[in-house]
Amino acid sequence: MARLAQYSHRLSVAPGKTFIQEGEAATDFYIVTAGHTKIFTLMPDGRRQITGFGQSGDFLGLASGATYAFSAEALGPLSLCRFSRTGLGLLRREFPELELRLMEEASRELVQAQRRMLLLGRKTARERLASFLLEQHHLSPTKEIVIHLPMSRTGIADYLGLTIETVSRTLNALQREMMITITQVTQITLLNLPALEHLARGG
Protein backbone atom coordinates (compact mmCIF):
# COMPACT_ATOMS: atom_id res chain seq x y z
CA MET A 1 0.00 0.00 0.00
CA ALA A 2 3.04 2.24 0.10
CA ARG A 3 2.56 3.47 -3.43
CA LEU A 4 -1.10 4.19 -3.00
CA ALA A 5 -0.44 7.45 -1.19
CA GLN A 6 1.46 9.00 -4.05
CA TYR A 7 -1.46 8.66 -6.43
CA SER A 8 -4.36 9.23 -4.07
CA HIS A 9 -5.48 12.15 -1.98
CA ARG A 10 -8.21 12.24 0.64
CA LEU A 11 -10.51 15.23 0.63
CA SER A 12 -13.72 16.56 2.11
CA VAL A 13 -16.46 18.27 0.15
CA ALA A 14 -18.95 20.76 1.58
CA PRO A 15 -22.67 19.94 1.29
CA GLY A 16 -24.11 21.16 -1.99
CA LYS A 17 -20.72 21.56 -3.63
CA THR A 18 -20.37 20.30 -7.20
CA PHE A 19 -17.02 18.53 -7.32
CA ILE A 20 -17.29 17.01 -10.79
CA GLN A 21 -18.41 19.30 -13.57
CA GLU A 22 -19.85 17.98 -16.80
CA GLY A 23 -17.59 18.78 -19.74
CA GLU A 24 -14.41 19.32 -17.74
CA ALA A 25 -11.29 17.26 -18.37
CA ALA A 26 -11.73 13.82 -16.83
CA THR A 27 -8.36 13.72 -15.12
CA ASP A 28 -9.40 12.23 -11.81
CA PHE A 29 -11.27 9.35 -10.42
CA TYR A 30 -12.96 9.18 -7.00
CA ILE A 31 -14.03 6.68 -4.40
CA VAL A 32 -16.70 7.78 -1.93
CA THR A 33 -15.54 7.02 1.60
CA ALA A 34 -18.39 8.66 3.51
CA GLY A 35 -21.60 10.52 2.67
CA HIS A 36 -23.80 10.65 -0.43
CA THR A 37 -23.55 12.25 -3.83
CA LYS A 38 -25.94 12.81 -6.66
CA ILE A 39 -24.86 12.33 -10.26
CA PHE A 40 -26.71 14.30 -12.91
CA THR A 41 -26.65 15.78 -16.38
CA LEU A 42 -28.01 19.13 -17.45
CA MET A 43 -29.48 20.55 -20.61
CA PRO A 44 -28.73 24.13 -21.73
CA ASP A 45 -32.19 25.31 -20.69
CA GLY A 46 -31.85 23.88 -17.20
CA ARG A 47 -33.64 20.57 -17.56
CA ARG A 48 -31.92 18.18 -15.21
CA GLN A 49 -31.77 14.40 -15.08
CA ILE A 50 -30.34 12.72 -12.02
CA THR A 51 -28.80 9.51 -13.30
CA GLY A 52 -27.89 8.03 -9.95
CA PHE A 53 -26.63 8.38 -6.42
CA GLY A 54 -23.27 7.41 -5.01
CA GLN A 55 -22.83 6.03 -1.51
CA SER A 56 -19.86 5.07 0.59
CA GLY A 57 -17.75 2.57 -1.35
CA ASP A 58 -18.93 3.66 -4.78
CA PHE A 59 -16.62 4.62 -7.61
CA LEU A 60 -17.07 7.87 -9.46
CA GLY A 61 -15.60 9.33 -12.57
CA LEU A 62 -15.57 6.39 -14.94
CA ALA A 63 -15.54 8.35 -18.16
CA SER A 64 -14.99 6.90 -21.59
CA GLY A 65 -13.97 10.16 -23.21
CA ALA A 66 -11.58 12.94 -22.34
CA THR A 67 -14.20 14.87 -20.38
CA TYR A 68 -16.78 13.97 -17.73
CA ALA A 69 -20.22 13.27 -19.15
CA PHE A 70 -21.94 14.22 -15.88
CA SER A 71 -21.73 16.40 -12.81
CA ALA A 72 -21.55 15.20 -9.23
CA GLU A 73 -22.66 17.08 -6.16
CA ALA A 74 -22.29 16.37 -2.45
CA LEU A 75 -25.69 15.78 -0.84
CA GLY A 76 -24.32 16.26 2.64
CA PRO A 77 -20.86 16.29 4.21
CA LEU A 78 -18.82 14.10 1.91
CA SER A 79 -15.47 12.37 2.09
CA LEU A 80 -13.68 11.27 -1.04
CA CYS A 81 -10.50 9.61 -2.11
CA ARG A 82 -9.16 11.04 -5.33
CA PHE A 83 -6.89 9.22 -7.78
CA SER A 84 -5.24 10.52 -10.85
CA ARG A 85 -6.30 8.63 -13.94
CA THR A 86 -2.74 7.48 -14.54
CA GLY A 87 -2.41 6.46 -10.92
CA LEU A 88 -5.46 4.28 -11.26
CA GLY A 89 -3.79 2.31 -14.02
CA LEU A 90 -0.79 1.59 -11.83
CA LEU A 91 -3.00 0.75 -8.88
CA ARG A 92 -4.91 -1.74 -10.94
CA ARG A 93 -1.70 -3.54 -11.76
CA GLU A 94 -0.71 -3.50 -8.11
CA PHE A 95 -4.02 -4.71 -6.67
CA PRO A 96 -5.76 -7.31 -8.81
CA GLU A 97 -8.65 -7.50 -6.35
CA LEU A 98 -9.41 -3.86 -7.11
CA GLU A 99 -9.95 -4.88 -10.70
CA LEU A 100 -12.63 -7.31 -9.63
CA ARG A 101 -14.35 -4.72 -7.46
CA LEU A 102 -14.34 -2.28 -10.35
CA MET A 103 -15.98 -4.79 -12.65
CA GLU A 104 -18.58 -5.72 -10.06
CA GLU A 105 -19.39 -2.09 -9.49
CA ALA A 106 -19.62 -1.43 -13.22
CA SER A 107 -21.92 -4.43 -13.73
CA ARG A 108 -24.14 -3.39 -10.87
CA GLU A 109 -24.44 0.12 -12.27
CA LEU A 110 -25.15 -1.14 -15.75
CA VAL A 111 -28.01 -3.31 -14.49
CA GLN A 112 -29.40 -0.42 -12.51
CA ALA A 113 -29.10 1.83 -15.56
CA GLN A 114 -31.23 -0.61 -17.54
CA ARG A 115 -33.89 -0.64 -14.84
CA ARG A 116 -33.91 3.12 -14.92
CA MET A 117 -34.21 3.30 -18.70
CA LEU A 118 -37.32 1.11 -18.45
CA LEU A 119 -38.67 3.38 -15.73
CA LEU A 120 -37.94 6.61 -17.63
CA GLY A 121 -39.00 5.33 -21.03
CA ARG A 122 -42.08 3.28 -20.25
CA LYS A 123 -43.50 3.71 -16.76
CA THR A 124 -46.31 6.04 -15.68
CA ALA A 125 -45.90 8.56 -12.86
CA ARG A 126 -47.61 6.20 -10.37
CA GLU A 127 -45.36 3.33 -11.39
CA ARG A 128 -42.27 5.52 -11.13
CA LEU A 129 -43.12 6.65 -7.61
CA ALA A 130 -43.92 3.10 -6.51
CA SER A 131 -40.60 1.89 -7.97
CA PHE A 132 -38.79 4.74 -6.26
CA LEU A 133 -40.32 4.07 -2.84
CA LEU A 134 -39.47 0.37 -3.09
CA GLU A 135 -35.92 1.20 -4.16
CA GLN A 136 -35.52 3.36 -1.07
CA HIS A 137 -37.00 0.56 0.99
CA HIS A 138 -34.55 -2.00 -0.39
CA LEU A 139 -31.66 0.40 0.14
CA SER A 140 -32.40 0.63 3.82
CA PRO A 141 -30.29 -1.83 5.79
CA THR A 142 -33.07 -2.59 8.26
CA LYS A 143 -35.78 -2.99 5.61
CA GLU A 144 -38.06 -0.82 7.70
CA ILE A 145 -41.42 0.01 6.19
CA VAL A 146 -40.88 3.56 7.35
CA ILE A 147 -38.55 5.14 4.82
CA HIS A 148 -36.72 8.41 4.89
CA LEU A 149 -36.49 10.27 1.59
CA PRO A 150 -32.91 11.49 1.20
CA MET A 151 -33.89 14.40 -1.03
CA SER A 152 -36.37 17.15 -1.74
CA ARG A 153 -39.33 16.94 -4.15
CA THR A 154 -37.13 18.59 -6.76
CA GLY A 155 -34.59 15.81 -6.33
CA ILE A 156 -37.21 13.10 -6.67
CA ALA A 157 -38.68 14.80 -9.73
CA ASP A 158 -35.30 15.09 -11.44
CA TYR A 159 -34.55 11.48 -10.59
CA LEU A 160 -37.84 10.16 -11.97
CA GLY A 161 -38.18 12.43 -14.99
CA LEU A 162 -41.26 14.21 -13.61
CA THR A 163 -42.16 17.64 -12.21
CA ILE A 164 -42.39 18.45 -8.51
CA GLU A 165 -46.15 18.97 -8.85
CA THR A 166 -46.67 15.52 -10.30
CA VAL A 167 -44.51 13.97 -7.56
CA SER A 168 -46.55 15.73 -4.89
CA ARG A 169 -49.91 14.85 -6.42
CA THR A 170 -48.98 11.24 -7.10
CA LEU A 171 -47.65 10.72 -3.59
CA ASN A 172 -50.92 12.07 -2.20
CA ALA A 173 -52.91 9.85 -4.55
CA LEU A 174 -51.03 6.79 -3.27
CA GLN A 175 -51.82 7.91 0.25
CA ARG A 176 -55.53 8.25 -0.57
CA GLU A 177 -55.42 4.74 -1.99
CA MET A 178 -53.99 3.50 1.31
CA MET A 179 -50.71 2.30 -0.14
CA ILE A 180 -48.59 4.74 1.88
CA THR A 181 -48.79 7.32 4.65
CA ILE A 182 -46.89 10.58 4.36
CA THR A 183 -45.80 10.87 7.99
CA GLN A 184 -43.62 13.88 7.38
CA VAL A 185 -42.52 15.54 4.19
CA THR A 186 -39.43 13.33 3.94
CA GLN A 187 -40.77 10.30 5.80
CA ILE A 188 -43.18 7.81 4.31
CA THR A 189 -44.67 4.61 5.68
CA LEU A 190 -45.30 1.82 3.21
CA LEU A 191 -48.70 0.35 4.10
CA ASN A 192 -49.21 -2.12 1.30
CA LEU A 193 -46.00 -3.54 -0.06
CA PRO A 194 -47.62 -6.11 -2.38
CA ALA A 195 -49.77 -3.43 -4.00
CA LEU A 196 -46.73 -1.16 -4.43
CA GLU A 197 -44.71 -3.99 -5.94
CA HIS A 198 -47.53 -4.84 -8.31
CA LEU A 199 -47.78 -1.21 -9.34
CA ALA A 200 -44.01 -0.80 -9.71
CA ARG A 201 -43.68 -3.69 -12.12
CA GLY A 202 -46.61 -2.34 -14.07
CA GLY A 203 -49.34 -4.95 -13.94
Next chain:
Amino acid sequence: MARLAQYSHRLSVAPGKTFIQEGEAATDFYIVTAGHTKIFTLMPDGRRQITGFGQSGDFLGLASGATYAFSAEALGPLSLCRFSRTGLGLLRREFPELELRLMEEASRELVQAQRRMLLLGRKTARERLASFLLEQHHLSPTKEIVIHLPMSRTGIADYLGLTIETVSRTLNALQREMMITITQVTQITLLNLPALEHLARGG
Protein backbone atom coordinates in the same frame (compact mmCIF):
# COMPACT_ATOMS: atom_id res chain seq x y z
CA MET B 1 -4.62 -18.94 -26.21
CA ALA B 2 -4.66 -22.68 -25.72
CA ARG B 3 -6.92 -22.55 -22.71
CA LEU B 4 -9.37 -20.18 -24.30
CA ALA B 5 -11.02 -22.95 -26.27
CA GLN B 6 -12.01 -24.97 -23.24
CA TYR B 7 -14.09 -22.13 -21.82
CA SER B 8 -15.42 -20.56 -24.99
CA HIS B 9 -17.70 -21.78 -27.71
CA ARG B 10 -18.50 -20.13 -31.02
CA LEU B 11 -22.09 -20.15 -32.15
CA SER B 12 -24.46 -18.70 -34.71
CA VAL B 13 -27.88 -17.29 -33.94
CA ALA B 14 -30.76 -17.09 -36.41
CA PRO B 15 -32.26 -13.64 -37.11
CA GLY B 16 -34.98 -12.77 -34.64
CA LYS B 17 -33.91 -15.40 -32.15
CA THR B 18 -33.79 -14.38 -28.49
CA PHE B 19 -30.62 -15.89 -27.10
CA ILE B 20 -30.62 -14.23 -23.69
CA GLN B 21 -33.86 -14.33 -21.76
CA GLU B 22 -34.57 -11.90 -18.94
CA GLY B 23 -34.84 -13.72 -15.63
CA GLU B 24 -32.91 -16.82 -16.63
CA ALA B 25 -29.79 -17.92 -14.80
CA ALA B 26 -26.87 -15.73 -15.84
CA THR B 27 -24.43 -18.55 -16.44
CA ASP B 28 -22.84 -17.30 -19.64
CA PHE B 29 -21.21 -14.31 -21.07
CA TYR B 30 -20.98 -13.41 -24.77
CA ILE B 31 -18.85 -11.46 -27.18
CA VAL B 32 -20.44 -10.44 -30.46
CA THR B 33 -18.16 -11.42 -33.33
CA ALA B 34 -20.43 -10.47 -36.24
CA GLY B 35 -23.88 -8.96 -36.68
CA HIS B 36 -26.12 -6.86 -34.46
CA THR B 37 -28.25 -7.52 -31.40
CA LYS B 38 -30.83 -5.56 -29.54
CA ILE B 39 -30.95 -5.58 -25.76
CA PHE B 40 -34.29 -4.92 -24.11
CA THR B 41 -36.47 -5.34 -21.05
CA LEU B 42 -40.15 -6.12 -20.97
CA MET B 43 -43.03 -5.33 -18.65
CA PRO B 44 -45.77 -7.90 -17.94
CA ASP B 45 -48.27 -6.03 -20.13
CA GLY B 46 -45.90 -5.99 -23.09
CA ARG B 47 -44.39 -2.54 -22.78
CA ARG B 48 -40.87 -2.82 -24.10
CA GLN B 49 -37.78 -0.69 -23.60
CA ILE B 50 -34.77 -1.27 -25.80
CA THR B 51 -31.80 -0.32 -23.64
CA GLY B 52 -29.15 -0.66 -26.29
CA PHE B 53 -27.66 -2.38 -29.30
CA GLY B 54 -24.65 -4.64 -29.48
CA GLN B 55 -22.29 -4.67 -32.44
CA SER B 56 -19.28 -6.71 -33.38
CA GLY B 57 -16.75 -6.55 -30.55
CA ASP B 58 -19.27 -5.76 -27.84
CA PHE B 59 -19.62 -7.71 -24.61
CA LEU B 60 -22.95 -9.04 -23.50
CA GLY B 61 -24.22 -10.60 -20.33
CA LEU B 62 -22.61 -8.48 -17.67
CA ALA B 63 -25.09 -9.25 -14.93
CA SER B 64 -24.67 -8.28 -11.32
CA GLY B 65 -27.13 -10.81 -9.96
CA ALA B 66 -27.75 -14.48 -10.50
CA THR B 67 -30.11 -13.89 -13.41
CA TYR B 68 -30.03 -11.74 -16.53
CA ALA B 69 -31.79 -8.40 -16.13
CA PHE B 70 -32.51 -8.13 -19.86
CA SER B 71 -33.18 -10.09 -23.02
CA ALA B 72 -31.07 -10.05 -26.16
CA GLU B 73 -32.22 -10.79 -29.67
CA ALA B 74 -30.37 -11.20 -32.95
CA LEU B 75 -31.28 -8.44 -35.39
CA GLY B 76 -29.87 -10.34 -38.35
CA PRO B 77 -27.53 -13.27 -38.79
CA LEU B 78 -25.40 -13.19 -35.68
CA SER B 79 -22.15 -14.79 -34.59
CA LEU B 80 -21.23 -15.04 -30.94
CA CYS B 81 -18.52 -16.34 -28.72
CA ARG B 82 -19.86 -17.77 -25.50
CA PHE B 83 -17.91 -18.06 -22.24
CA SER B 84 -18.95 -19.67 -19.04
CA ARG B 85 -18.96 -17.22 -16.16
CA THR B 86 -16.27 -19.23 -14.39
CA GLY B 87 -14.24 -19.39 -17.56
CA LEU B 88 -14.31 -15.64 -17.80
CA GLY B 89 -12.69 -15.34 -14.40
CA LEU B 90 -9.82 -17.59 -15.47
CA LEU B 91 -9.50 -15.79 -18.76
CA ARG B 92 -9.19 -12.47 -17.01
CA ARG B 93 -6.30 -13.78 -15.01
CA GLU B 94 -4.66 -15.11 -18.15
CA PHE B 95 -5.09 -12.00 -20.29
CA PRO B 96 -4.65 -8.75 -18.41
CA GLU B 97 -5.36 -6.76 -21.55
CA LEU B 98 -8.85 -8.28 -21.61
CA GLU B 99 -9.43 -6.70 -18.22
CA LEU B 100 -8.68 -3.30 -19.67
CA ARG B 101 -10.99 -3.86 -22.64
CA LEU B 102 -13.76 -4.91 -20.27
CA MET B 103 -13.40 -1.77 -18.21
CA GLU B 104 -13.31 0.43 -21.28
CA GLU B 105 -16.42 -1.23 -22.62
CA ALA B 106 -18.19 -0.87 -19.27
CA SER B 107 -17.26 2.81 -19.03
CA ARG B 108 -18.41 3.48 -22.56
CA GLU B 109 -21.74 1.79 -21.87
CA LEU B 110 -22.19 3.65 -18.61
CA VAL B 111 -21.67 6.99 -20.33
CA GLN B 112 -24.10 6.02 -23.05
CA ALA B 113 -26.61 4.89 -20.42
CA GLN B 114 -26.45 8.33 -18.83
CA ARG B 115 -27.07 10.02 -22.16
CA ARG B 116 -30.06 7.76 -22.67
CA MET B 117 -31.48 8.48 -19.23
CA LEU B 118 -31.41 12.18 -20.07
CA LEU B 119 -33.10 11.46 -23.38
CA LEU B 120 -35.79 9.24 -21.87
CA GLY B 121 -36.39 11.35 -18.79
CA ARG B 122 -36.23 14.88 -20.15
CA LYS B 123 -36.28 15.19 -23.92
CA THR B 124 -39.30 15.84 -26.14
CA ALA B 125 -40.21 13.56 -29.05
CA ARG B 126 -38.56 15.93 -31.55
CA GLU B 127 -35.39 16.07 -29.48
CA ARG B 128 -35.35 12.29 -29.15
CA LEU B 129 -35.65 11.72 -32.87
CA ALA B 130 -32.97 14.32 -33.63
CA SER B 131 -30.66 12.68 -31.08
CA PHE B 132 -31.39 9.28 -32.58
CA LEU B 133 -30.69 10.35 -36.14
CA LEU B 134 -27.40 11.94 -35.11
CA GLU B 135 -26.43 8.84 -33.16
CA GLN B 136 -26.99 6.75 -36.27
CA HIS B 137 -25.00 9.28 -38.24
CA HIS B 138 -22.06 9.12 -35.85
CA LEU B 139 -22.21 5.34 -35.83
CA SER B 140 -21.71 5.21 -39.57
CA PRO B 141 -18.06 4.72 -40.43
CA THR B 142 -18.26 6.98 -43.48
CA LYS B 143 -20.20 9.76 -41.73
CA GLU B 144 -22.50 9.91 -44.72
CA ILE B 145 -25.43 12.27 -44.41
CA VAL B 146 -27.58 9.51 -45.88
CA ILE B 147 -28.27 7.14 -43.03
CA HIS B 148 -29.82 3.72 -43.01
CA LEU B 149 -32.14 2.94 -40.10
CA PRO B 150 -31.27 -0.53 -38.85
CA MET B 151 -34.74 -1.17 -37.46
CA SER B 152 -38.49 -0.75 -37.95
CA ARG B 153 -40.63 2.06 -36.53
CA THR B 154 -41.51 -0.27 -33.66
CA GLY B 155 -37.82 -0.66 -32.89
CA ILE B 156 -37.21 3.09 -32.95
CA ALA B 157 -40.26 3.68 -30.76
CA ASP B 158 -39.14 1.11 -28.17
CA TYR B 159 -35.65 2.58 -28.22
CA LEU B 160 -36.83 6.16 -27.70
CA GLY B 161 -39.70 5.52 -25.29
CA LEU B 162 -42.35 6.65 -27.79
CA THR B 163 -45.13 5.08 -29.88
CA ILE B 164 -44.78 4.20 -33.56
CA GLU B 165 -47.34 6.86 -34.46
CA THR B 166 -45.35 9.58 -32.72
CA VAL B 167 -42.15 8.40 -34.42
CA SER B 168 -43.83 8.52 -37.81
CA ARG B 169 -45.44 11.90 -37.26
CA THR B 170 -42.30 13.47 -35.81
CA LEU B 171 -40.11 12.19 -38.63
CA ASN B 172 -42.52 13.71 -41.14
CA ALA B 173 -42.59 16.97 -39.20
CA LEU B 174 -38.77 17.15 -39.38
CA GLN B 175 -39.05 16.54 -43.11
CA ARG B 176 -41.58 19.35 -43.51
CA GLU B 177 -39.17 21.62 -41.63
CA MET B 178 -36.43 20.73 -44.14
CA MET B 179 -34.16 19.09 -41.58
CA ILE B 180 -34.31 15.67 -43.21
CA THR B 181 -35.63 13.83 -46.26
CA ILE B 182 -37.23 10.42 -45.89
CA THR B 183 -35.82 8.82 -49.01
CA GLN B 184 -37.17 5.39 -48.23
CA VAL B 185 -38.80 4.03 -45.11
CA THR B 186 -35.44 3.01 -43.65
CA GLN B 187 -33.26 5.59 -45.35
CA ILE B 188 -33.05 9.22 -44.32
CA THR B 189 -30.95 12.09 -45.59
CA LEU B 190 -29.85 14.67 -43.05
CA LEU B 191 -30.27 18.07 -44.67
CA ASN B 192 -29.44 20.39 -41.81
CA LEU B 193 -26.97 18.94 -39.35
CA PRO B 194 -26.53 22.12 -37.26
CA ALA B 195 -30.27 22.43 -36.78
CA LEU B 196 -30.52 18.76 -35.80
CA GLU B 197 -27.65 19.12 -33.35
CA HIS B 198 -29.21 22.19 -31.83
CA LEU B 199 -32.51 20.36 -31.49
CA ALA B 200 -30.90 17.23 -30.06
CA ARG B 201 -29.15 19.06 -27.25
CA GLY B 202 -32.39 20.86 -26.48
CA GLY B 203 -31.81 24.55 -27.11
Next chain:
DNA sequence: CGGCGCGTTGATGCAAGTCAAATTTAGTGG
Protein backbone atom coordinates in the same frame (compact mmCIF):
# COMPACT_ATOMS: atom_id res chain seq x y z
C1' DC C 1 -43.48 39.86 12.63
C1' DG C 2 -42.55 39.33 7.74
C1' DG C 3 -40.12 37.41 3.98
C1' DC C 4 -38.46 33.27 1.84
C1' DG C 5 -37.96 28.51 0.48
C1' DC C 6 -40.48 24.48 -0.05
C1' DG C 7 -44.54 21.89 -0.64
C1' DT C 8 -49.38 21.45 -1.82
C1' DT C 9 -53.48 22.35 -4.46
C1' DG C 10 -56.25 24.05 -8.34
C1' DA C 11 -57.22 25.47 -13.18
C1' DT C 12 -55.87 25.03 -17.72
C1' DG C 13 -52.98 23.64 -21.83
C1' DC C 14 -50.66 20.67 -24.76
C1' DA C 15 -47.60 16.88 -26.24
C1' DA C 16 -47.95 12.44 -26.85
C1' DG C 17 -50.96 8.38 -26.50
C1' DT C 18 -54.97 5.80 -28.20
C1' DC C 19 -58.12 4.16 -31.52
C1' DA C 20 -59.18 3.57 -36.18
C1' DA C 21 -58.95 3.89 -41.09
C1' DA C 22 -56.27 4.66 -45.33
C1' DT C 23 -52.12 3.69 -47.79
C1' DT C 24 -47.83 1.95 -48.83
C1' DT C 25 -44.55 -1.82 -48.80
C1' DA C 26 -43.20 -6.57 -48.75
C1' DG C 27 -44.02 -11.22 -49.47
C1' DT C 28 -45.99 -15.33 -51.91
C1' DG C 29 -47.70 -18.28 -55.20
C1' DG C 30 -49.54 -18.73 -59.77
Next chain:
DNA sequence: CCACTAAATTTGACTTGCATCAACGCGCCG
Protein backbone atom coordinates in the same frame (compact mmCIF):
# COMPACT_ATOMS: atom_id res chain seq x y z
C1' DC D 1 -44.26 -10.49 -63.99
C1' DC D 2 -48.40 -9.75 -61.86
C1' DA D 3 -52.35 -10.52 -58.63
C1' DC D 4 -53.37 -11.15 -54.05
C1' DT D 5 -52.51 -11.02 -49.13
C1' DA D 6 -50.47 -9.72 -44.98
C1' DA D 7 -47.69 -6.58 -42.53
C1' DA D 8 -45.81 -2.09 -41.77
C1' DT D 9 -46.39 2.75 -42.05
C1' DT D 10 -48.85 6.87 -42.41
C1' DT D 11 -52.60 9.84 -41.46
C1' DG D 12 -56.65 11.56 -39.01
C1' DA D 13 -59.79 12.30 -35.02
C1' DC D 14 -60.00 12.23 -30.38
C1' DT D 15 -58.45 11.45 -25.45
C1' DT D 16 -55.51 11.89 -21.61
C1' DG D 17 -51.62 12.15 -18.43
C1' DC D 18 -48.53 15.06 -17.17
C1' DA D 19 -46.73 19.86 -17.58
C1' DT D 20 -47.49 24.55 -16.93
C1' DC D 21 -49.05 28.53 -14.70
C1' DA D 22 -50.73 30.43 -10.58
C1' DA D 23 -52.35 30.75 -5.80
C1' DC D 24 -51.93 29.41 -1.34
C1' DG D 25 -50.19 27.36 3.12
C1' DC D 26 -46.65 26.48 6.22
C1' DG D 27 -42.64 26.15 8.78
C1' DC D 28 -38.21 28.56 9.64
C1' DC D 29 -35.15 32.09 10.71
C1' DG D 30 -33.37 36.79 10.83
